[in-house]
Amino acid sequence: MAEPRRRLLPHLASLLLKYSYIISMVCYAAGLVTVLLLPALAKSTYISENALMPGSANPVFGAREAADAIRMADEVQSLVLKHADGYIAVQEWAVKHMSALSADCYLQPFSPPEKPLSSMRFYSSPQHTGRLSQNGTMEGIPGVNIVGIVRAPQAEGNEAVVLVTPFRVEGMLSTGDRLALGFGMALFELWGNSNWLAKDVIWVLADSRYSAYTAVAAWLQEYHEPRFDLPKDWGFSDPSTQAWLYAGEKLDGETLLDFKRAGTIAAGLVLYLTSGDGGVADCIKVSAEGPNGQMPNLDLINVVNSLAVWRQGLHMRVDTFADMQESASLNYLGQFLEKIGQLAGKVRADWGFVLTASMYVEGLATLFASVKNQALGLPTGAHGAFRNYQIDAVSLEMMAGGDFGTVNEQIDLLTKFGRLIEGVMRSVNNLLEKFHQSFFLYLLSAPNKFISVGVYMIPLGLLLLTLPLGAAALCSQSVKTAVASDSLNQTESDSTDVFSATPGKLSTEVVKAGEREPDNLVTAKTSVGSWQRAVVVVSVVQLWASLTANFPPFVSQLVDSIMMNFSASSKAPAVMKFFTIPGLKMFMWATMAIVSLLTMVSFLPTPGKGDWIAVKALLLGVATIGLGVMSQIDFAVSLVGALVLVPMSLCACPLTNIWGKSADEHKGSKSIQFRLFLLLGTMVNIIGSPPVLLASAMYFIGDSSSWQASLSKFWEWTELLWCWGSALYPYILVVHLPCSILCIYILLS
């Protein structure tokens, strides 16, 4: 009778577990390399939706329209300078011109943004806009959006395209805003007189006295979620504003406040005009990142790109890290990749890829900026407000090469931009269906290069693979050590050689051992006990983390109410010598977190000797789940998080293992190299632990002049993340924080 055949899959599994450390390291390294290789894997963009047909029609926007735009820009500026309230001047100007076109127009007052952290809403709704309270009052001066609608002559009117030009009046309009308004009006007139429109065009002149986002979000909210049951009292303190808004009744019986709609919004374009930042050529910068890394359909960016580059000869840019492009090490890497590409091309012609070092570095810088923008979870402009209603929108920042020099230069510039915007509008107008053909999940590594979800999932997959592998290895190891320590205590008469058994067979061996020796059952029980304790530890830390994540609104309200009391008694409390209010809030929050952590830890069961293995296995499991869930909410957060969290949690092991006498001597593997290895891991752990991370963050984002300033900076960041509903906030507090606390727990056990 031959030996029992070894089954393939269990054998492979056992091999995997046996070499899990090496495999983990290889996987992690491969993940890192893949992240760095992403620019080389990027594909060129292409127009996926045939109906868009960019550039198929010749734009009619010409020098005459551009001259009109400049004339109207001057007109609005002179009106603003004359009028006491510049915003009303802009409103009057816009209403006059739009009515002359017999286009629909109206004004939409909106309340200022509500105070951050004044409510517990986090995921429920975009909360950047204030809502009227039940009695219809609010604080602050309301902003007023001006909206005009060109009705497409022969269309059904159930689809629309939105054009947004934010403006701000500070005594006068800035050159960019002034030109943007004139430019918008020229386009509006062009569309008002055209007969090719199939979708209505809505032009929103967003009053960005608070921010462009607030204005656009307020308008979109009224468009999609109007409240009929709230009496609207806009509390304009200024009587002239009141008079203009309410008495400005138009001839056909409507008031200027009559909100009008134009059907489903197909796309949104937010236009900014700025003078150049030292660039030579006229260029156009596209920002597309919405809340939590949501991107508009890639086709929209493609259309802008193809029209700007191929039709108008404009340079197109996306956000990038400029200083990264000078980095010497990245340049070496780029040259190395270039060599590899050439070499591969020599071996087989179709393997080769042309990627010059400068292209690679540029791609990497852009990619990292893209990842950063997505990971922060804050929209990069007013277009983010559209994404909350599943509307594809981008911000186009049109930058003049020079400084808006002469009128001729302006005309030349506006002609180019006008033809571009008209072309984009024609493309979107051609669209029969909504945007659905191209990608929604992608990263940009250049304006015309993208990395789709199928590619960028690979590095995350490689990184995440290591965690369950490590957990499984630890799990089998913990059972093994339990059995081993137990059987060592037993008589040697037992012939079962536990160690020679492959890990895959461990469970059966344990059961066998248990059957044979009643004492082994006790061992299994102690092992189970360590798992129970580990579960308690992990859940307590998780619970603490989720509680801590919900503290900020309470802390904020608490401090505010205390301050209110003190301000009533007109006596500043002693603490205010040390803290600013945000700093105090941050300090309170940190104190509450630490105190509650210490309280909770004091209730933990006393750890056993080998408990850390079970805790680490659970930690790895929790980290996998956390990162996996985060990747669904915001991929970039998950990718960046995995780069830090994976080595941290994999390398966690008790400090005693490094110097002290090893607990499991039978392993005999306490070589210098092993200890060095452990030391390295511990270093990684220390670097990744919250205090170090905080300190480094303080160094980078806070001004390092004083720790109080940094504290307030931290609080401001927390407020920001909370109010935008960024996925980074739950990641840091619910995934990263408990995991690093557990790492410290392991280090100290």
Add this chain to the structure above:
Amino acid sequence: MRKLVSLFLALALVFHVIRVQSQRLTEEEEFSEDLLLRPLPDGKVLAHFLFTNLLPPVKSHGHHHHRLFPKAIYQLVQKYHIQQMELSFTQGRWDYQRWGALDPITSANAKPIGVELWAVFDVPKDKVDATWRNLTHALSGLFCASINFLESPAIVATPGLQRGVSGYLRYGALPREAVCTENLTPWLKLLPCRDKAGLTTLLERPRIYNGHYHSLRIHLKSGEFNKNGPEGGTSLRQSLTLVLKPSKSAVVPERLKSLHSNWSLYLLFKKSLVGKCPLASSSQVHLELEGSLVKGLQNHATTEFLFISLWFDVADESQIVDKLNVVDNPGYLLMNALPNRILKEIPKSEWEEEQSVHVPCLLLDFEVQDYSKAYPLNVGLSWRAPIAWVPRQGPFRVTRFLTGSGNERGSIAIVLKANSESYLRSCSKFTPENKDAQVCALDEGASGIDVTIFEMVPWYVRLYFHTLKVVLDGQQVALRDVAKWMRVSPSEDRKSPAVLEMQLQVPYNTSVISLTVEFDKGYLRIDEHPPDANRGFDLPSALFTFPQLQTARSYGFVNTTANAVFDQPFFQTLLEEQLVQIYSENLLVHLATPDFSMPYNVITFTMTVLALYFGSLLNVLRRRLGEEERLQAKTTGSQHAGKLMTLISKYFGKRSDSKHNVQTRTPLLKLVLIISVAAGIAIYYILGL
């Protein structure tokens, strides 16, 4: 009791049902053609072509060879026992605010986008659906349109209240139907002169389809199938309503920029009118000046301006409407033609006459037969002063929109906002200092403004009627406080649409009425999606009527107050009392749409998994342990023959002969089995989906 009667009347009048029908009983077939032109406040021009075909009753005149009446239509009437039918093809939106809502022409011809069809049949109840189905197919063939889609009961409503009609009513709408010349040509074929002579020669296709509004309409009424025996003959009214924008001349001096563009028939249609259709009994062009426009002109008139036109009786000069001269005045110049007669609107009631605000409309008639090729009719207006006026608007302006986002749920909101210029309001005079003013134009005893709403929603938008909320001026009110009556028929999946009919009565001083009803978005099967499903799904327009308001306009000679009766069908049409009706815009709902390439992916993916499963299963089932061992022994034996050979066979996939022999048939069998199973499942999937 009185309330009940008025309620009944209101019910009876929702669907164009003509209360005062003073249709002439003709002895002969008669055909007439009319063109109404009306300048609109935003500089555009309304052109309304009306072709009327009258057929005397068959019973009294016997079946005869039709000379003028289109045979195709007559056969429809005979075959499907149609009492009334209306079909409209519309492109573009009617702008109720700028183009008016209250006069007979706009109220009847402002139609929802796409195709709308309703018909009243005189057939037994169980045959109504079949008759409707056949009618849709017949019309589909007749007008080259996909009216046959209306055969599906899932998008056809049966308005619950029969509204004084003795037959059975069916209503359907296709909001996505595109309208083009393909529909116009068959429509023209129904006319005796086609487009060879008469007014139809104006219909230059590129011009009429480039306008802002285009509505082809057919209205058919037959007295042949009344329950109480035939009364009246059959009448067919074909109308084409256009709103055209006169092209601006390229260079306009700055001082003239505020003026409306000049227009004439030739400028609008690029054709001139050279004569009437020889078969038409009358052929007229009417130029209508709205009351508010006349008022605007009056305000603009100056005292020194007094032009006495030649064809007015000099004695009657003082009677000419308030010194306004219709041909040449400071406001405009009538170009190229002089009217054959000038008519003035006769106020409907004494109250209206008393109102100083109310200025009658003017109608200038031109007889087409007076013009010829040598002297074509090319009437037009040349503006001289910027005159702004507001058309007669309905009591409310209506918007309907969707709220919410996402593919799961949403709500339909209807908002009615009061028009301050409204006829009804100017009448009710609800000013703070005059709260107890007599409510005049309305029936006595009416306690508020009545609004009826008819809304039909396809089944895949699942309305929850219990969420219906009515908010008046920001105050939510209970439905029973405002609803006079309400009829709701919930939808049934793939069988019938949800229909909401209700009549609200709101106080006069209500300025905003909003209704919301929530819905869930349903799922469609993959084959139920139309092409371009990602565009979304159109919901037909809702219809709003105001039972207290009727549109009817009668004209008399300028110098008399007597109600002269003109018996041309055009004036008869104006005289008919109809309810003011306003259509809302149609809506676009995005449903969760599958990725249509996905079934392919699903099939390939499932097939791969199944293939793996079947492969390993077969492997297990067909393995013979004994044989395997024997083989193993053999291979170990053959190892002695040379390690090199085994290595080679390993790398080049060649196996030793003995192994080869055993396994030859297995993969083939496996393959056949897997392929057949896979094919079976694939077929099942494709058919099932």
